[in-house]
Amino acid sequence: MNKITNHQLYRLIAAHFAEIIREPSVIFWGVVFPILMAWGLGIAFTQKGGIQAKLAIVKMVSESDTVRKTKLTDFLIANAVKKDSTYSIDLKNEKLGNAKVTFFETSWSNAFTLLKKGKVSVIIEDKPASSKYYFDPANAEAKVAYQLASGLSELGPVFYAANQSGVEPLTLKGTRYVDFLIPGLLAMGIMMACCWGISYTIIDRRSKKLLRRMVATPMKKSNFLLALITARFTMNVAESLLLFIFAWLYFGTGVQGSWPALMLIFIAGNIAFSGISILISSYTANTEVGNGIINAIVTPMMVVSGVFFSYHNFPDWTIPVIQYLPLTMITDSFRSIFNEGAGLMDVWKEAFVLTTVGTVSFVIGMKIFRWY
Amino acid sequence: MNIFHTHRMTNLEYIVEVRQVKKSFKEVKAVKGVTLSIRPGEYLALLGPNGAGKTTLVEMIEGIQHPDEGEIFIAGKQWKNHQQELHQMIGLSLQETRFMDKLTAYETMRLFASFYKLNSVRVDEVFKLIGLEEKKKAYVDNLSGGQRQRLALGIALLNKPKILLLDEPTTGLDPNARREIWNILLDLKKEKNTSLVLTSHYMEEAEYLCDRIVIMDQGSILAEGTLQEILTLGGGHRSLDELFISLTGRHLYE
Numbered sequence: 001m002n003k004i005t006n007h008q009l010y011r012l013i014a015a016h017f018a019e020i021i022r023e024p025s026v027i028f029w030g031v032v033f034p035i036l037m038a039w040g041l042g043i044a045f046t047q048k049g050g051i052q053a054k055l056a057i058v059k060m061v062s063e064s065d066t067v068r069k070t071k072l073t074d075f076l077i078a079n080a081v082k083k084d085s086t087y088s089i090d091l092k093n094e095k096l097g098n099a100k101v102t103f104f105e106t107s108w109s110n111a112f113t114l115l116k117k118g119k120v121s122v123i124i125e126d127k128p129a130s131s132k133y134y135f136d137p138a139n140a141e142a143k144v145a146y147q148l149a150s151g152l153s154e155l156g157p158v159f160y161a162a163n164q165s166g167v168e169p170l171t172l173k174g175t176r177y178v179d180f181l182i183p184g185l186l187a188m189g190i191m192m193a194c195c196w197g198i199s200y201t202i203i204d205r206r207s208k209k210l211l212r213r214m215v216a217t218p219m220k221k222s223n224f225l226l227a228l229i230t231a232r233f234t235m236n237v238a239e240s241l242l243l244f245i246f247a248w249l250y251f252g253t254g255v256q257g258s259w260p261a262l263m264l265i266f267i268a269g270n271i272a273f274s275g276i277s278i279l280i281s282s283y284t285a286n287t288e289v290g291n292g293i294i295n296a297i298v299t300p301m302m303v304v305s306g307v308f309f310s311y312h313n314f315p316d317w318t319i320p321v322i323q324y325l326p327l328t329m330i331t332d333s334f335r336s337i338f339n340e341g342a343g344l345m346d347v348w349k350e351a352f353v354l355t356t357v358g359t360v361s362f363v364i365g366m367k368i369f370r371w372y
Numbered sequence: 373m374n375i376f377h378t379h380r381m382t383n384l385e386y387i388v389e390v391r392q393v394k395k396s397f398k399e400v401k402a403v404k405g406v407t408l409s410i411r412p413g414e415y416l417a418l419l420g421p422n423g424a425g426k427t428t429l430v431e432m433i434e435g436i437q438h439p440d441e442g443e444i445f446i447a448g449k450q451w452k453n454h455q456q457e458l459h460q461m462i463g464l465s466l467q468e469t470r471f472m473d474k475l476t477a478y479e480t481m482r483l484f485a486s487f488y489k490l491n492s493v494r495v496d497e498v499f500k501l502i503g504l505e506e507k508k509k510a511y512v513d514n515l516s517g518g519q520r521q522r523l524a525l526g527i528a529l530l531n532k533p534k535i536l537l538l539d540e541p542t543t544g545l546d547p548n549a550r551r552e553i554w555n556i557l558l559d560l561k562k563e564k565n566t567s568l569v570l571t572s573h574y575m576e577e578a579e580y581l582c583d584r585i586v587i588m589d590q591g592s593i594l595a596e597g598t599l600q601e602i603l604t605l606g607g608g609h610r611s612l613d614e615l616f617i618s619l620t621g622r623h624l625y626e
Binding site: 003006007008010011012014015018019022023208209210212213214215216217218219372 | 434435436456459460462464466467468469470471472473474475479480482483484485486487488489490491492511
């Protein structure tokens with residue numbers, strides 16, 4: 001009679017847990033998807049192949065016209081590998097990294113199509129007297145392509161191969177994009193798992209009248225919520241660990257700061273979003289409305305909290321607001337622990353604020369919570 | 373009132389007493405002053421069209437809704453001060469409850485058993501009682517409508533309730549599945565330990581199972597008694613539907 005397996009808290013946790021792991025889509029979105037995202041984004045933005053510059057050339061003279069050759073044509077004929085109407089040059093430089101410059105010889109109208117599709121970033125109008133470069137100066141990639149092409153045509157391969165004695169390559173851990181990304185994805189995982197895993201489950205159970213049925217028994221209401229949060233937290237630990245192990249093995253991402261600090265923020269982050277999840281799911285019994293509410297909370301934070309790119313790109317006046325969003329606090333703390341070697345003393349304030357946010361949301365949520 | 377109350381606790385002539393109960397939702401008066409008593413072991417049917425106030429009345433007895441006016445005593449106790457005791461005493465099945473899809477029938481039963489501090493022995497007993505033993509390991513998702521209703525009934529019976537409240541337990545079931553539920557309830561009736569309040573859309577269900585029938589319409593009780601008593605009301609009718617037409621000018625079920 002006193003066996004733990006007869007206890008309602010045990011049974012509730014087991015039930016919630018079974019429901020999570022028996023749903024294949026939960027495993028996909030919780031475990032496989034974040035790893036795919038880390039892998040995809042990590043590959044896309046960590047350019048192992050060096051610079052890739054692609055330009056379109058619109059020729060104003062013919063190649064056979066030896067008298068009126070242009071500097072660029074001279075350069076290409078002497079140095080580039082020609083295939084059909086494409087010239088490509090591989091440039092090697094130990095300090096700057098290798099670069100590959102590709103020129104597509106084409107007509108004006110086709111050049112614009114290529115530009116619009118993002119296949120080239122610069123169009124060169126090649127004339128004997130002077131070449132003209134057309135590109136968007138706000139596009140950094142286009143600027144690099146312009147600098148390379150114009151430099152090469154003026155000075156030849158020496159332009160890129162010259163010994164840049166003033167350059168010292170940074171190969172520090174924690175400076176790659178993937179090092180920026182992984183802590184963000186871990187933080188986002190906590191938010192998504194809590195908001196969908198806890199809020200949606202509660203709203204769904206309410207809409208199915210299961211909450212109503214359960215509270216018509218001597219079940220302790222607090223046990224129900226505690227079990228839901230515990231099951232979700234356990235899953236979050238597993239999901240985060242798998243993502244971390246993947247990043248560690250594949251990208252060599254490591255934790256430079258303190259592990260206890262990392263765990264503290266992980267737990268505080270879970271408290272924050274568990275509380276928020278209870279609050280946002282405290283009232284509605286309509287899963288459609290619930291969907292909307294959860295998206296309204298989750299999506300803005302996903303965009304502004306700097307998961308994928310730095311929030312310092314947003315206007316200055318928004319920064320103080322963004323910095324105090326729960327997701328930003330977790331992301332920033334994770335990043336400082338992963339990449340800047342932060343310890344407990346550096347993140348205790350964030351942990352405190354996150355825990356407070358969670359607790360206050362939980363208390364308000366419980367006050368207005370509808371069991372039926 | 374207090375003296376009366378004490379008297380009832382010792383005597384327990386009625387297991388459920390509903391006295392002048394009213395309940396409104398915004399502008400809708402769902403229940404307009406209903407008085408009703410149920411004896412221990414008695415089976416009572418609540419009949420009436422949709423919106424008659426049956427579910428609201430049952431949910432007030434279940435403690436899920438609270439009356440605006442009037443009082444409800446269950447074994448002489450009120451919900452306000454005796455939640456824990458009363459939860460132990462009643463068993464219920466709501467309209468359209470859906471249990472967790474990905475739990476097995478057995479796990480679902482174990483979960484609810486744990487709320488009553490009951491172990492697997494009682495769970496096995498109940499599975500036998502509802503004849504669902506071979507479906508123990510099936511996910512709730514994969515049970516038929518009738519099997520789900522039997523599971524819901526089994527959960528309601530876990531704690532050997534003194535009062536069983538079933539809100540349309542056989543709506544939407546085929547005749548066979550309906551008869552299976554009836555047989556379980558008839559077996560239970562023989563033990564004389566449980567009172568039943570049943571809301572239904574089916575006259576024959578009320579006739580087959582219940583000692584007494586209460587017909588409700590628009591939040592009030594129209595008629596009350598055994599089937600024979602009700603039919604002889606106002607000069608003899610052949611069916612409850614006919615009686616209902618003579619009382620309200622409308623069909624009982626449209």
